[in-house]
Structure formats: C-alpha cells, structure tokens
Amino acid sequence: MTAGLVEVHGVHKSYGTLEVLAGIDLVVQPGEVTVVIGPSGSGKSTLLRVINHLERVDSGFVAVGGEVVGYERRGDTLRELRERDVLRQRTRIGFVFQSFNLFPHLTVLENLVEAPVHAQGRPRREVEAEARVLLERVGLSDKADARPRQLSGGQQQRVAIARALATKPEVLLFDEPTSALDPELVGEVLDVIKTLAHSGTTLVVVTHEIGFARELADTVVFMDGGRIVEQGPPAQVLDHPRHARTKAFLDKVL
C-alpha cells in the first residue's frame, strides 16, 4: 500500500545561478503530517512546488504513491510526460496556496466543482453533492453561491482547502496557508487543517506556526539554504534541536 507515500530523492533545483534546492532527500509516510519550517528563502515553498511538478527539477526525482511525478518509467529510461498526463497526476496531489488563488469570477461551489468535473470527468451532480458536504466540513455551507471576494481571508482559505479536497487527493500540500491572513483569522484555518490530520490523507505543511507543528506534526523538517538541516518528531526538533542553525531559527521565532 503506497498511496499517499511521498518520496523525494536527490532533488536539485536552481533559478539561474541561485541553487534553491541543493540535494533534498525526504520520505513522508502515508497519512502522516509533516511540517516544514525554516527561514524565508530556505527553499521550503520550492520543495512543495516540486512535489506537484509546478516546478521542474534539475536532477533527482519525486514520487507520489509510488509513481514518479512528471515522468514515466520505461525500462531503464525516465520519459518526460506530456502536459496532459502531468495534469492528470496533479489531481492526486492537492495544493493550497498562501494567497488562496480562488477563481474570483466563479461562485464558491463552481470553484469546487471545476476540477472534479473537468479534470477527472466525474458526473456533475455527484460532484456537487460532495462539494456541499465539503463546504459543510469547513463551516461554509451557507456560502456556496457567494463569490470569493465577498468572503473574509479566512473563509477564502477554507474554501481553497475544500477545493483542494474536491479531487480526493492522496496528498495535500499547504504553502504557508495562514501567512496572508489577519492574526485573528489564523485559528479558523488551522482548525480546518487539524480536522484533516490523520484522516488518511498525507499532509505536508510549510508554515511559521510553530505551535501548530508541535501539536500536530508527526515529523518536523527544518530547512536552511536549500538543504534539510534536521528532521524528526516535534519533541526532538523543536525542543532539543541538534543543530546550531535550528536552534538559532527557533530562538528567533519562538
């Protein structure tokens, strides 16, 4: 059973001469919650974007559920997939953006229905019923016909989470989901993410909310300078960091 397993092997990625990921190896077990922390510019977001192939890697590979992302294995060659096939792979990997990126011209319900119907080809009626259940789960069942800009930031991010869940992904990636929110709205979004933890879906969360990491993470990963400096259970990484850099970072944020 490998559904939800995320494997990152020897991944390098550069923008021009700037190396953003300098050899990343990471395995996330199915159904677990992994929280990635680290200073800005450490490559956390790029790592997430590499996992669902929004960014192409320079070397190394990423596999989700035992299937290499963006490539197809034939014998001893890895062939780059056509965009259509990459798009199909992405429906198994949900992504929640820092800036929500809801489609402002569509209603909340239409935002949720779009991908399951048009990317996965599932019947609209069934998808709509599921979408309403999802909206209820994030506490927004009365907003189905509203448009995103009529909602608060926290509500928009909860819709974005519901939208990512609508394709029933095995892995959910969160890219600083609360960083664009007013402080009093952070709680409602974290509460929704908490309900997803250990529900079967693998979660990888990039965040600055150390309290959230301590409470929910199975594994905390600390990144700096495009490398994973250390990883382990929160009690170890957050309370007894082995590395000086981890310690320095935690002293600054806590």
Next chain:
Amino acid sequence: MSVFQDESRLLAPPPVLPAREVSTLAGLRVVPARHPGRWVATAVVAVLLAMVVSSLITNDRWQWSVVAEYLTWPSVLTGLWGTLRLTFVAAVIGFGLGTVLALMRLSRSPLLRSVAWGYTWVFRSVPLILQLLLWYNLAYLYPVLSFGIPFGPAFAEVDTLSIVGKFGAAVLGLGLSQAAYSAEIVRAGILGVDQGQHEAAAALGIPRARQQLRIVLPQAMRTIVPTSINEIIGLVKGTSVVYVLAYGELFYTVGVIYGRNLKVVPLLMVAAIWYLVVTTVLTVAQYYLERNYAKGALRTLPPTPVQRLRWTVLATTSRLTGRELPASVPPAYAPRAGHLVRTGGDR
C-alpha cells in the same frame, strides 16, 4: 489619588459634545455647502451651448428638412445595412483570429510564437486602404483557388472572383488587419490575469484548453472589453474606407446621392447621424458587458443608470408626497432632514 483619577478618565472619556447639544443638533436642517465658482462656470458653458444649438436651428444652410427626408431613404438604409454587415463580419473575423493569434503568441512553440508575431508585424504595418486594394486584386495574383493536399493533387477549384468580390475583399481587409490589433488586446488581457490563477488551475489538473477558456479568458475580459469596443467603434467608421472598392456601405451610398443632387452637407449629416446612433448603441452595450464581467471583481456591482433613475424618482416622490420609501432603495438615495451624516454624493 491622582493615579486613580487618571484611570477613571481612561475608562470613561468625557463626551465631546454635551448631551443637550447633541439632541438639538439632531433636529437641525442640513444646508449643503455653496459653490459660487461652479455656478459661474456652468453659466458660461450654458451660454456657449445655447449659441451652438441656436446656430444649428437658425442657419438654414444646414437644410434639416433635407436631412430628415434622406435619413430613412431606402438606399441610405441599405447603405447602413452594408456598414453594419461589414462591421459585424470583420469584427467576428478580427476577434476570432485575434484570440487565436494571442494564444499562439503565448504558446510554448517558438514557431507558433514567431508566426503570430510576424502576422501582427505585417498587418499593423501596411495601411488598411492598401490592403483593401490588394485583396480586391487577389484574382489577378491567383485567378483560381484550389483545395487539395499541399503540394499534391487538388480536389476542387473555384474562380477567385466568385469568392473574393467587393464584399469579400472588404471583409478580408478589415477583418485581417483588425485581427492584428485585437491579438495585442487579448494578449494584454491574458497577461493582466494574476499568475496565481494560472498556477491554481494547473495545480488542480484542469486541462489546458479549459484553463484558458474557463479560468483565464473570462478574467481577461475585464480589460479586453473596453478596448475592444473602442476597436469595434473604430471599425464601424473604418468601413467608410471601403468606398474605394465602390462597395455600397453608408459613406459610399451617401456620396453617390450627393454626387447626383449636390446636397453635400445635408447628406453628410445623414451619415454622421447614423454613425452616431450605431456608436451610441455600442456604448450602451459596452456598459452592460463591462458590468457583466465585473462580477467577482467587485463586491457589489454599481447600480445601472436605469436603477439610479428609478431610485431618484422614488425618493423624490416620497419626499413630495410623504409616502413610505420602498425598502429596495438604498439609503444614499433617501437623505432626510436632521441626518448629520450624509453618504458621499459622487458615486
């Protein structure tokens, strides 16, 4: 002791206005501010406007009776129809092809990108009137058009003149050159859509064609519509250039008529009035199109002129008759005496 006093002041600051004064203020009539400069400017403009109108009426060289007579003359109406037909077909070709060119410019294939770039370069560089004459002479270059396998056998052949006549040449010239301009408008609109929208659509795995048509283009329309209507209005008037092909559109028809009866000015006015009418209709259409694509970009849509007129009438009648104002009228339209806070007037 003093500390205690300070604290009590923090907890309960004294009211700025004494309670007695607040109650009297609430009952006072509100007098709007006076603007004497505005009155002077209004008077000057009103006098100038009156001069223009009076000269239009009193100078009988305008020959308004002739204008009225020819305004609905059958051949003038036929000419108007010719203009509308040309505009419509050229706009469809122009924006259809323009959208394709814009998507080609933004595609990842270098060949598609350069072809689209080259097209825009050529068709923007050559004057429209020259293009029209070239298309009209297509039959000289290629007397016969054949359809078949490229560089191979032909299945069908047609006489070029039977396809590209006056109307064909006019539509090709106008439509193809319009495509070059609309391509840039559509491209600018697409580039104006937030990068996050493309990323979200890609992250959800939505197929690429659907990403463009359902997610990106509708949002791009907000910036595409105003400039496009501008272009279409330009096209309506641009059709008058087609008179060089002696095609029976409005301007050519009017010219033929005044060539015969020598009533030049009145007939030019006939054409001017019709161009005005068509442009007015397009301007109204623009307003409602923009409103439609503003959905989601604005929290609440601004009222339409019709709504605004209705609310003003309702508010005025209710003030005069004392009847209750319907709940559908927003509070800004129902200012009442005694309300100190007035919502902003310039909306």
